[in-house]
Amino acid sequence: MRFIGCKTLLLDKIKEVIDENAPEAKTFCDIFSGTSVVSRYFKQWYEITSNDILYFSFVLQRATVENDTLPSFSGLDQLGIDDPVQYFNEMKPAEMETLEQEKRFFQNTYAPTGGRMYINDENALRIDYARNTVEDWHNSSLITDDEYFYLVACIVEGIPFVSNISGTYGAFHKQWEKRSYKKFELFRLDVLTNNKNNKCYNEDGVELLKRLEGDVLYIDPPYNGRQYLPNYHVLETAAKYDFPEVRGVTAQRPYENNKSDFCLKGKVIEAFSNLIENAQYGHIILSYSTDGLMSVEDIEAVMKKYGIADTFRIYEIPYRRYKSRTQGKKDELKELLVYVRKNKK
Numbered sequence: 001m002r003f004i005g006c007k008t009l010l011l012d013k014i015k016e017v018i019d020e021n022a023p024e025a026k027t028f029c030d031i032f033s034g035t036s037v038v039s040r041y042f043k044q045w046y047e048i049t050s051n052d053i054l055y056f057s058f059v060l061q062r063a064t065v066e067n068d069t070l071p072s073f074s075g076l077d078q079l080g081i082d083d084p085v086q087y088f089n090e091m092k093p094a095e096m097e098t099l100e101q102e103k104r105f106f107q108n109t110y111a112p113t114g115g116r117m118y119i120n121d122e123n124a125l126r127i128d129y130a131r132n133t134v135e136d137w138h139n140s141s142l143i144t145d146d147e148y149f150y151l152v153a154c155i156v157e158g159i160p161f162v163s164n165i166s167g168t169y170g171a172f173h174k175q176w177e178k179r180s181y182k183k184f185e186l187f188r189l190d191v192l193t194n195n196k197n198n199k200c201y202n203e204d205g206v207e208l209l210k211r212l213e214g215d216v217l218y219i220d221p222p223y224n225g226r227q228y229l230p231n232y233h234v235l236e237t238a239a240k241y242d243f244p245e246v247r248g249v250t251a252q253r254p255y256e257n258n259k260s261d262f263c264l265k266g267k268v269i270e271a272f273s274n275l276i277e278n279a280q281y282g283h284i285i286l287s288y289s290t291d292g293l294m295s296v297e298d299i300e301a302v303m304k305k306y307g308i309a310d311t312f313r314i315y316e317i318p319y320r321r322y323k324s325r326t327q328g329k330k331d332e333l334k335e336l337l338v339y340v341r342k343n344k345k
Ligand SMILES: C[S@@+](CC[C@H](N)C(=O)[O-])C[C@H]1O[C@@H](n2cnc3c(N)ncnc32)[C@H](O)[C@@H]1O
Pocket: 003, 004, 005, 006, 007, 008, 031, 032, 033, 034, 035, 036, 037, 038, 051, 052, 053, 054, 057, 203, 204, 205, 206, 220, 221, 222, 223, 228, 229, 260, 261, 262
């Protein structure tokens, strides 16, 4: 999934830093998990704990990290449905028209029917139909929690492929872009089996860390003032399907309770200090940018204060490698991986 700060291109670098510093590690915590690509990748070697303050991120993690096998959906046998992903993807528009108007949140909010152009009307109805049906199946115990989260995640992962936006949901295009004409489909997610007790959370990472412990803690916080929820509000609503009272041309959902201190210049250092102080992990790895709200000196001071100072190391990754596109002055920017070892209390 396209997501600000997604670390797909850095996975091998993170692995190198872990192999160099923590070859004995058995558990890995991804406390700011976003798309969950980092957790999914490291699941092949470690028992994973993952977390994010965004609910849609939690759903993606829950479906592919905490779930340890592809669900069987045996409860749907009685409806004659063997493969629900295929069932939704092959559904004809006429069948979906049976869905009551008041249940069509996506069509009534993000599509031309609702005066907006995030998604076309037919695709919005596909999402509404699938989302309502999955909720009904779960409420009537036809699917388990594991199956529910798997299907909601497949719906959420499918939405960016047909969204009429340039990367985030801060705004929609005024003309239909090519991708918005494609048919919406649930995205069939893979689930890797590692036979471990992987666990996912949807909490403030600073608070959650007071209750966790393990070997490797990977920290990938936002690094600038851009809050995540307003940029991904449509995916959050797809995951929650909670009929929020949206506002303005862009249909933002309320997000007062979801503001991250890591995006606030006046709060970020305190939040980061609390995070590192709370961490009961032997190895801490931070991803950050030289362009971030915290300076490298701020980071160093905090990590040396709570960690073992002489183990502190900075690995620099040229922005050019990390970003798929190069842009003039951005060449000077660097993505950092910062490591420190910590004694657990
Ligand atoms: C840079 S992104 C992580 C990207 C992720 N590593 C990936 O590859 O997709 C930062 C994430 O931190 C989350 N976040 C921000 N503040 C948080 C907090 N206090 N607790 C938990 N998650 C938070 C955001 O919702 C966002 O998903």
